[in-house]
Every structure is written in C-alpha cells, then in structure tokens.
Amino acid sequence: MNSGTGSNPAVGDVRPATSDAKEAKLSALIGALSARLDQGALLMGDDVGDGYRGDATDDRGPRPALVLRPRDTADVSLILSTCNDLGQPLVIQGGRTGLSGGARPREGEVSLSLERMTRLENVDLRAGTLVVEAGVTMQSVQEAAEEAGFLFGVDIGARGSCTVGGNIATNAGGIRVLRYGMYRAQVLGLETVLPDGSVLSSLKGLPKDNSGYDLNQCFIGSEGTLGVVTKACLRLHPLPPLQVNALCSLPSLAAAQALLARLRQELGPLLSAFEVIFPEVYAGVATGGFATPPLPVGAGLYALVEIQGQDESENHERFAATLMSAVEAGLVDDVVVSQSPRDYRGLWALREACSAFIFSMDRMVGFDVSIPLARMQDFLTDAAVRLLAIDSSARPYVFGHLGDGNLHYMVRTDRYEDIADAVFDVVAETGGAISAEHGIGLDKKKWLPLVRSASEIAAMRRMKRAFDPNFILNPGRVFDMETEAAGKAPR
Amino acid sequence: MNSGTGSNPAVGDVRPATSDAKEAKLSALIGALSARLDQGALLMGDDVGDGYRGDATDDRGPRPALVLRPRDTADVSLILSTCNDLGQPLVIQGGRTGLSGGARPREGEVSLSLERMTRLENVDLRAGTLVVEAGVTMQSVQEAAEEAGFLFGVDIGARGSCTVGGNIATNAGGIRVLRYGMYRAQVLGLETVLPDGSVLSSLKGLPKDNSGYDLNQCFIGSEGTLGVVTKACLRLHPLPPLQVNALCSLPSLAAAQALLARLRQELGPLLSAFEVIFPEVYAGVATGGFATPPLPVGAGLYALVEIQGQDESENHERFAATLMSAVEAGLVDDVVVSQSPRDYRGLWALREACSAFIFSMDRMVGFDVSIPLARMQDFLTDAAVRLLAIDSSARPYVFGHLGDGNLHYMVRTDRYEDIADAVFDVVAETGGAISAEHGIGLDKKKWLPLVRSASEIAAMRRMKRAFDPNFILNPGRVFDMETEAAGKAPR
CATH class of the missing domain: 3.30.70.2740 (Alpha-Beta Plaits)
Structure with a gap:
C-alpha cells in the first residue's frame, strides 16, 4: 500500500526540517517546474502579493516563497506529482474568500492558485449543464447560466470573487439551499487531480450513474485535502420567469418557525429562500445607513422570504395571499411584498447590508x-x-x-x-x-x-491517507495527522 | 497503516483455504457469536432458506453456511469486528431485490441480513425528517411519511420488499429523480458500522453541515463494500395535494425530447416524472393483457408524464394546457390526462406492467x-x-x-x-x-x-483498502482486488 508513512520518513512538514533542507527542496521544485511551465506559472519574491497570505478572515500567514499558477489540468498534474515526490506541502487557493483560514498559508507551504484556469464551455441546452474550470467565479457561472435561459442554484455574498473550486472544496451553501440544496447538489461531475498526478475525469453530466463509486463526493466539502478539483460539470435549472420576495416583521422566533412551516406546506417548491434578521442587526443596518429598510425597527424578528415560480400572476397572488393569511393568523405583524424588480433587489440589498454592518464593527x-x-x-x-x-x-x-x-x-x-x-x-x-x-x-x-466522534475523525484520517499519503494537500486543515506522524497507531 | 495486506497473509478469500481451515473459521465465528447474540440471530443448515442464495436475478449462489441476523447496531458491530478478526467474508443482504448480483453469496461467504432491523422512529414534523433502521422497506417509509403529511421522494417498483439499507447501498433512483434526485439526495444522515466494529453515527438531520468530511457520501452507492449502514435519517417533502399524470403518444424520440424540454421550461418544479415506453413494450403490454392502455398501439413512442403541485385547479389546468399546446406544436399525437385518482393509478399501473411483460418472457x-x-x-x-x-x-x-x-x-x-x-x-x-x-x-x-478509467478504479481500491483493509464486506462486488492480493503494486 502506497501509504507513505512507512516508506517515507520525511513525510509532510511535521518533522522539523532544517532551513537548508527546505531551501533545497524549494530549489528542486522550481528547477523541475520552471522548465516545463510557462513564465506566468511561477510567482516568486516581490511578485507574490499580500493577497496570497490569507482569505477573508483578518489573519495573515507567511508570504509563500512560491505561487504556482497552472493554466490547465496537465499543469496541475505535473505540479502535484512533482510536489508529491519532493514532499512539498501546498496550500490550495481559489478566490480566497473563505472564512475559516483554509486558504491561509502555513510556514513552508507553496501556494497552488487556480486563478488562471477560468475557461467556461457553452451551456449544454438540452442537458441543462455547464462545464467550467475551477478558477471561474460563481458570478460568471450565474451569468452564463442566465444568458442561456437557466438559473444556477447557489448564491452567496462573495459571488463576484469566490471560485468554483473553492465552492466545491467547501460545499458552499447560501440563500437558496432549501430549494436547490447545497453546492453538492449542483455537481454532476468533476475532474480532479490526485497528489500522484493521476487525473480522475468524470464530466459526462449524467444525472443517474451508479457505475462504481461516486468518487466526486469525496472531494466536495473536503476543503482541498484529498485532491485538487480542476473542472466541474454543473447542473442548471430552468430560469424561473417570476422572482418575488417579501420582508416580514414578526413577534418572535417561534412565529418565524411557524411561518416557515406554513410557507413550505402551502408553497411547496415555489419557496426559494427564508432568511432571518434579528433585531440588533436590523437596527444596526437601519441606523448605520447600510440600507433603508421598508419596515420600522423594533420588531421581535425580521424574515426575508422569496419565491421563484413559473407563472407570474398566479404565483405572485398566491404568495401574497399566503403571507396575508399569516398576518391574520398572528404569525406576521407586518409585511412588504416586492412589486417590481427594483423592490426585489432592494430587499436583497437589505439582506446583504447585514454583512456590511457586521464587517464595519471591530472586535x-x-x-x-x-x-x-x-x-x-x-x-x-x-x-x-x-x-x-x-x-x-x-x-x-x-x-x-x-x-x-x-x-x-x-x-x-x-x-x-x-x-x-x-x-x-x-x-x-x-x-x-x-x-x-x-x-x-x-x-x-x-x-x-x-x-464529530473519535471514530468519525479516524475515518477522515483513513481517507486522507488513502488519497494523499504524503500529506501535501492543505495539510493541517480540517484535522491534524499528528498522532500518526508521531509514530502512534493509526486509530 | 492498518491496511492488512502486509500484516495479514490470509486476507479475504482470494487465497485458497483448505476445507478444514474454512470450517475451523466458521466454528470459531459461531462460537464467538452464539454466546453473545439472541437465538434468532444465527440461522444454519436447513433454516437457511433459498431466498438467501440470491437477489432478483435468476442466478443463485451457494447456500450460506450461516446467516447472521442482528437486532440492532451493537449486534452489527459485534458481528463485523468478529468477522474482521477472523478474516471471514460477508455478503450483506437487505431485501434482495437487486438486479446486479450484489447480494448473491459467493463460496465461503456468510450472510449478514438486516431483515430484523425494522424500527421506524416518529416523523419529525418540524424538520420533515424520518429516522429508520436499515431493514425497513421503502413502502414503510413512504407510508409513514404520508401518514404524517409528507412525501418520500424516491419510488421504485420493488418498493414492497426493497429496504433502506439496500436502497442506500445502491443509491436507488426510480421514477421521480428529475424532481427529487437520487436516493443520495434523500439522505440527511447515516449510522454506519465499519469492519473493525466502530460506529459512525451522524443522525442529526441537519440540512447544512460542513463540519469535516461528509463521510456518509462514501457509503451511498458503494454497494455495501465499505461499511454496513444500520440507520438513516431521511429527508421528506411536503405532501403535494395534487398529483396528475398523462399518457402521450408521440411520433418519435426527438419529439419526446422536445416535449421534455418544453415541460421543464413551462412547468418548472411541478414536473415530477417523465417516463417513456417504446412501441414494442407498449404493444406487448396491451396484447398480452398486462394492462389496458387508454391509447391505441402503433405510435412511435409513448410518454407517461406526471406533475405534483400545491394548487389543484390551477396546476391541473396548467398541465393540461401545456400538453395541449404540445399537441398543437406537433410534438404529441394524442394525450390522455388523468381526471381522477383511479385514472392516475391506472396510468402508473400501465408503466409497472412494462416490467411484468418483460419478466414474462424467457431469455x-x-x-x-x-x-x-x-x-x-x-x-x-x-x-x-x-x-x-x-x-x-x-x-x-x-x-x-x-x-x-x-x-x-x-x-x-x-x-x-x-x-x-x-x-x-x-x-x-x-x-x-x-x-x-x-x-x-x-x-x-x-x-x-x-x-471508468484505470485511475478511477485505482481510487476506488484505495477507498476499499482504507475502510475495509481485510476485504470482508461484499468482496468482489463492483471491482476485484486481485492485483493487490497477488502481491503486485497497489496502483
């Protein structure tokens, strides 16, 4: 078994390496790659900007001595197999919009940035699918879908800079999970490179395929620790002609939960978002000028709800009537239903202003x-x-x-x-x-x-060993392998 | 690494064992288990019925010398750890309705049947979830959901005897995948036992949980080769008040594909099934008396389509109007829309009669x-x-x-x-x-x-080794491990 730990004593970065040994490894890496990659693929020294030192959290890691920027899957394969042979750990970077430090470099790590892999294929109109490279932003996916008459099911605030690879690595969620599921549910296929350079390509876009293990599922949500996703085949939905939202003020969380149950029951799959804003945040947004909310401050809770439907007048009426009956039932104190695209965007801007308000405060x-x-x-x-x-x-x-x-x-x-x-x-x-x-x-x-139980974390470590036996991919993210590195039993 | 192959030369059943050695192993197993399990947990000799020799295919394997029937997760854990220590291979059996021979025993295998694990918890009305044991039938899940006002999203012909564990192991599909997804999409949590007896329990039922790897995904669709699922937390959907279907005759497959695209676009999430019956099957069903179809034989193709909606009159009208416009556009030659629950059931009975017709023919x-x-x-x-x-x-x-x-x-x-x-x-x-x-x-x-490429199959083998290093769970299903057993390099 190619598990590495027995055969390769210099595993990962857990054994302290001398500064000289690290430099020698880096030189060997640069030597091996610079001859085979284009000039833009290697950034070093002053060319490595501050952005590579972290993600959307405040903390910054050390500046990577080297940033590797592959143009295509073959480049990624070469980079990974070379790093694997050298035992060179990598931090994998996409849009660096994460909020858990996953893309923040650690000492001795070289950055692998997918930022130059930004190709989109044409939307497959018949299948309703889109194949893209990992460095494409979420917003580009959304726009390509819309231009072809489709909707992409995931939306988050960082849409303009977060990328497909990072979205898959973190199984992104956002505002429409209750209708379309997490990012996992949008993935019909992946192309992934393993540390040994082998490429797992599964981009057929078949909605039903039980021909062997669905390996793709391992890479979704594993935060770049098992393989590097280079391409994805994404599922699209028919573009709903109608999108309407509404802002409700409610007396309490219990009322909001009852409203959620009622909307689910009465609107079924029309219901596409159900967001809440607690009064302290709502007041902060209003008084701080981050947005101008259409309902006064002071309610127990605020809910922003949305439907996406096929029939404009019918669905709009049905939505308004359902909300009105919730007012009559005492679940909702007041409600504003969007009457125009401008209203609609305004309510979503209010929701996004919550983040702006939060980020404006220190500590x-x-x-x-x-x-x-x-x-x-x-x-x-x-x-x-x-x-x-x-x-x-x-x-x-x-x-x-x-x-x-x-x-x-x-x-x-x-x-x-x-x-x-x-x-x-x-x-x-x-x-x-x-x-x-x-x-x-x-x-x-x-x-x-x-x-997560000790058994679950032990099972995660088994997967890590199986796919990345030399621990070169985002080591130390999600969990540590120290017990093994220290020579203890693997479980 | 506890991968077994190095440390345990008697791995799996790939090395020929003498008859004596096999019997000694079996005796040791029976000895270890009979003292710790209840009397109904071990079937031997004439008590092992013919049903344990196969699945819904015609082929039969050897009669297992022993059938193990745990009552609960602790029993499963004991059984697996004991078999793992002894290197005793197991065939995992649920409802034995499979069509690929996965549950058919091979020589030397003992059966692990989940048939006594049939408990259902109450539906969680607020979350819309249901926790069940692996031996519960699909039909029991469907009925429990409906009694609580919910719909279970997967339906297949074997619903009366297929079980949750087998459904998960094969990632079951069926007739409503285009609306609700495969079985994978219905799984919010699993409890799984690994060969070493450790229990991975993840039954919180949270729709969003990115706290470490989603290990459950590994077990869905891996055909019982990586772990034994003992419980599942299943996602339910609000019960749609309206279900209507229609049978269409069409000139061609191209017309059916155009109809599918049109219904998707115009009906959005209302569309819940789109089945086709080719003319040879339709004629066989009609002339063989398996059902009495409402449209004459002789068309190029037949499509059975269904919507599930919230608003009875609106949605029904919309469905009929959409189909009528497809007739006017020349995509559909003739159409019958169900006007009553009896009509509705009759059209689905026609679809199920296709299987009966097929199974009635030899060769x-x-x-x-x-x-x-x-x-x-x-x-x-x-x-x-x-x-x-x-x-x-x-x-x-x-x-x-x-x-x-x-x-x-x-x-x-x-x-x-x-x-x-x-x-x-x-x-x-x-x-x-x-x-x-x-x-x-x-x-x-x-x-x-x-x-699947050599790299993909190699990755599947890596997962097998990581979770089941002694190859005791459904060995030889999906792929073989021979190259490793023969002492070759693992990749």
Whole structure:
C-alpha cells in the first residue's frame, strides 16, 4: 500500500526540517517546474502579493516563497506529482474568500492558485449543464447560466470573487439551499487531480450513474485535502420567469418557525429562500445607513422570504395571499411584498447590508452554525447566558438562513477563544454543527471533536491517507495527522 | 497503516483455504457469536432458506453456511469486528431485490441480513425528517411519511420488499429523480458500522453541515463494500395535494425530447416524472393483457408524464394546457390526462406492467443504462445494428426514465455475453453509464473499465483498502482486488 508513512520518513512538514533542507527542496521544485511551465506559472519574491497570505478572515500567514499558477489540468498534474515526490506541502487557493483560514498559508507551504484556469464551455441546452474550470467565479457561472435561459442554484455574498473550486472544496451553501440544496447538489461531475498526478475525469453530466463509486463526493466539502478539483460539470435549472420576495416583521422566533412551516406546506417548491434578521442587526443596518429598510425597527424578528415560480400572476397572488393569511393568523405583524424588480433587489440589498454592518464593527467574531429547528430557541437562550458570564459586554448579532437551520451568530468581544468555547459547547449540546457552510479550515479544527466522534475523525484520517499519503494537500486543515506522524497507531 | 495486506497473509478469500481451515473459521465465528447474540440471530443448515442464495436475478449462489441476523447496531458491530478478526467474508443482504448480483453469496461467504432491523422512529414534523433502521422497506417509509403529511421522494417498483439499507447501498433512483434526485439526495444522515466494529453515527438531520468530511457520501452507492449502514435519517417533502399524470403518444424520440424540454421550461418544479415506453413494450403490454392502455398501439413512442403541485385547479389546468399546446406544436399525437385518482393509478399501473411483460418472457437480458440526451438516438441506432450482427433474432425492448436519461434496454437472446459486450461498447461510445441505478454488483464488473478509467478504479481500491483493509464486506462486488492480493503494486 502506497501509504507513505512507512516508506517515507520525511513525510509532510511535521518533522522539523532544517532551513537548508527546505531551501533545497524549494530549489528542486522550481528547477523541475520552471522548465516545463510557462513564465506566468511561477510567482516568486516581490511578485507574490499580500493577497496570497490569507482569505477573508483578518489573519495573515507567511508570504509563500512560491505561487504556482497552472493554466490547465496537465499543469496541475505535473505540479502535484512533482510536489508529491519532493514532499512539498501546498496550500490550495481559489478566490480566497473563505472564512475559516483554509486558504491561509502555513510556514513552508507553496501556494497552488487556480486563478488562471477560468475557461467556461457553452451551456449544454438540452442537458441543462455547464462545464467550467475551477478558477471561474460563481458570478460568471450565474451569468452564463442566465444568458442561456437557466438559473444556477447557489448564491452567496462573495459571488463576484469566490471560485468554483473553492465552492466545491467547501460545499458552499447560501440563500437558496432549501430549494436547490447545497453546492453538492449542483455537481454532476468533476475532474480532479490526485497528489500522484493521476487525473480522475468524470464530466459526462449524467444525472443517474451508479457505475462504481461516486468518487466526486469525496472531494466536495473536503476543503482541498484529498485532491485538487480542476473542472466541474454543473447542473442548471430552468430560469424561473417570476422572482418575488417579501420582508416580514414578526413577534418572535417561534412565529418565524411557524411561518416557515406554513410557507413550505402551502408553497411547496415555489419557496426559494427564508432568511432571518434579528433585531440588533436590523437596527444596526437601519441606523448605520447600510440600507433603508421598508419596515420600522423594533420588531421581535425580521424574515426575508422569496419565491421563484413559473407563472407570474398566479404565483405572485398566491404568495401574497399566503403571507396575508399569516398576518391574520398572528404569525406576521407586518409585511412588504416586492412589486417590481427594483423592490426585489432592494430587499436583497437589505439582506446583504447585514454583512456590511457586521464587517464595519471591530472586535467582531463570527460563528456559522446549524441548529435543529426544534432546539434553536434553546441555543439562543443558553448561548446568551454563557456569553454574559464570560464578557458582560458581549452581545450576539444574529442573521442567517432559517430555512436551513443555519445562523450566522456574531459576537463583539475581545475574548474570542473563551467565547468560541462557550458558543460551540452550546452548539454541541443542542445537536448542531459548528460549521454549517464555511468549513473547518485551520481556524475551527480545535472544536471539531465537539461534534464529530473519535471514530468519525479516524475515518477522515483513513481517507486522507488513502488519497494523499504524503500529506501535501492543505495539510493541517480540517484535522491534524499528528498522532500518526508521531509514530502512534493509526486509530 | 492498518491496511492488512502486509500484516495479514490470509486476507479475504482470494487465497485458497483448505476445507478444514474454512470450517475451523466458521466454528470459531459461531462460537464467538452464539454466546453473545439472541437465538434468532444465527440461522444454519436447513433454516437457511433459498431466498438467501440470491437477489432478483435468476442466478443463485451457494447456500450460506450461516446467516447472521442482528437486532440492532451493537449486534452489527459485534458481528463485523468478529468477522474482521477472523478474516471471514460477508455478503450483506437487505431485501434482495437487486438486479446486479450484489447480494448473491459467493463460496465461503456468510450472510449478514438486516431483515430484523425494522424500527421506524416518529416523523419529525418540524424538520420533515424520518429516522429508520436499515431493514425497513421503502413502502414503510413512504407510508409513514404520508401518514404524517409528507412525501418520500424516491419510488421504485420493488418498493414492497426493497429496504433502506439496500436502497442506500445502491443509491436507488426510480421514477421521480428529475424532481427529487437520487436516493443520495434523500439522505440527511447515516449510522454506519465499519469492519473493525466502530460506529459512525451522524443522525442529526441537519440540512447544512460542513463540519469535516461528509463521510456518509462514501457509503451511498458503494454497494455495501465499505461499511454496513444500520440507520438513516431521511429527508421528506411536503405532501403535494395534487398529483396528475398523462399518457402521450408521440411520433418519435426527438419529439419526446422536445416535449421534455418544453415541460421543464413551462412547468418548472411541478414536473415530477417523465417516463417513456417504446412501441414494442407498449404493444406487448396491451396484447398480452398486462394492462389496458387508454391509447391505441402503433405510435412511435409513448410518454407517461406526471406533475405534483400545491394548487389543484390551477396546476391541473396548467398541465393540461401545456400538453395541449404540445399537441398543437406537433410534438404529441394524442394525450390522455388523468381526471381522477383511479385514472392516475391506472396510468402508473400501465408503466409497472412494462416490467411484468418483460419478466414474462424467457431469455430476456436487461441493461440499465444512462445515455446523454443528445446521444440517445445514436445509442439506439448503433446498438440495434450491433445486436442484429450478433443475433439476427435479437430485438430490443426499451422503456425507462427519459427525464433522467435512463433507459431500461432489454434484449431477448441466448447470447448474453456477446450482446452485453456490444451494448456496453455502444454505451461507452455514446458517453453513457453501464449502470444508471442498478449498480455493478458481481454481474457487471467485467464491463466497469469501459466507463471508468484505470485511475478511477485505482481510487476506488484505495477507498476499499482504507475502510475495509481485510476485504470482508461484499468482496468482489463492483471491482476485484486481485492485483493487490497477488502481491503486485497497489496502483
């Protein structure tokens, strides 16, 4: 078995290497690659900009001594097999918009950036699919789909700079998961390069294919630790002629949950988004001038809901009538339904202004958690108590995707570690997930054992060893392999 | 690395063991288990019925010397760890309705049947989820969902006897994949036991959870070769108040494809099934008395289409109007829209009668293939030519799930192997899949290299080694490990 650990004592970067040995390795790498890649493929020295030092979090890692920028899959294959032979660890970088430090370099890592792999094929109109390279932005995918009369099912705030490869590595979510599923559900095929340079190509775009293991599933959501995705065949949906949204003010979270159940039941697949904004965030957006909300501050909760339908008048009427009946039932205090594309965009701009408001404040730490709907109030109550016990000035700012049980739970504090310990403890107690859609990266792996058992983490390590036996791909992201490197039993 | 091959020379069943050694192993197994499991857990001798010798294919394997029937996850864990320690291979059996021989025992295998694990929890009404054990039938899941006001998204003909565990192992498909996705899309969580007895439990039911690898994805569709699923948390959908179907006669496959595109565009997510019946099958059903179809024989093709909607009158009218406009456009020759639940059931009975007609004929061999829509006519034309060249009496009988590109392609012939070589060659040439929804099992692995590259199969073997290093779970299904067992390099 080519597992590496027995046969190659210099595995990964876990054994301290001397500075000389590192430089020799880097020289060997540059020597091997510069002759076989084009001039733009290697950035070194001052050409390595600050952007390569991190992601959308505040922290910066060391400047990589080398940034490798392949043009195509063959380049990626060459780079990976060369690095694998040398035991050279890589940080894989896409749009670097992550929020868990996954793309932040660590000491000794060379960057592999997919930024030059930005080709899109034409939309296959009959199949409703689109094949793109990993460096294509989400917005380019959305626009190509729309031009061909289709909708791409995932949308997130970072759409303009996040890339397909990173979206797949983190199994991106966003605002329409309750209708279209996570990014995983958009992937009909992948092309992936393994550390040994072998290329797994599965781009047929077949909706049904049970011919052997669906290897693609391993790479979706594994944060670049098992292989490097170079291309994807993405599933598109017919473009819905109608998109309408509405902003509701509600008395409470319980009312919002009852509204969600009612809309699901009465609107079925028309319902495409159900977002919530808690009053502290809504007030901050309004008073800070980040947006001009159409309903006054002071409600117990705000919900932004959306339908996507086929029949303009029928579906619009049905949506309005369903919301009105929710007002009559006392679930909703007030509601504004968009009457024009301008209204529609305005309400979504209000939702995006939440992030702008949050990012405008210093000392803000964020948690991206999933909580079972039945336990969400318990989570909020218990977490608030725990926060105050640690920092009497700590107050939560909350918004997110209630339709999927996903809250962005932000806290303004100087005591990040203690607050994180407390919030994640309560997440675990209420049966939730410490990362709903942002992944684990470097920054959350400390807390992974709160929500994943020792057996599960052991199984993750088995997969890592199977696909990346020399630990060159995003090492140390999601979980550590230290126990093995220290010579202990693998389980 | 606990990969077994180095440390345990008696791996799997690939080295010929003496009869004595096999019997000693079996005695040791029975001794270890009988003291710790209840009396109903071990079947031996005459208590092992013929049913345990196979699946829904005609072939029968040897009668297993022992059938193990755990009551719960702890029993499964004990059974697997004991077999793993002894190197005792197992065939994993659910409802034994498979069509690829995956559940057919091989010489020396003991059966692990999940038939006594049939508990269902109550439906979680707020989350819309249901937790069940692996031995629960699909029909029980469907009925429990409906009683609680929900729909389960997958339906196949074997619903009365196929089980959740087998459905997950084969990533079942069926008639509503174009609306709800494959079985994979219904799985929100799994509990799985690995060969070493460790239990991976992930039954939180969270729609968004990116906290580490989604290990569940590895077990879905891997045909019981990586772990034994003991429980699943299944996603349910709001029960649609309206279900209407229609039977169309059409001039050609091209017309059916145009109709599919039109219905997708105009009906969006209302469209829940798009099945086709080719004229030879339709005529056989009608003249053989398997059903009484409402449209005359003789058309170029028949399509059975269905919508599931929220608003009875609106959606019904919309469906009828869309089909009428397709008649006016010349895509459809004639159409019957169901006007009552009885009509509705009658049309689905017609579709199910296709299987009854097919199974009534001797010498019938079946292929379950996916073909890209753009190449489907090429596939049909080329395959027909290839068939006739081999057997001048061979004629294809075709029906299936056009909405997903999945055809059940049946041929009446005595020359199975030659015909299979030819059909699968054409599948590969047209970019298709040799198994759309039935899996590979024992019976199709010979042809797997036609559609999956050597790198892909090598990656599957890496996963097998990582999860089942002693090759005790369904060995020889999907692919063989011989090269490794013979001491060759693992790649």
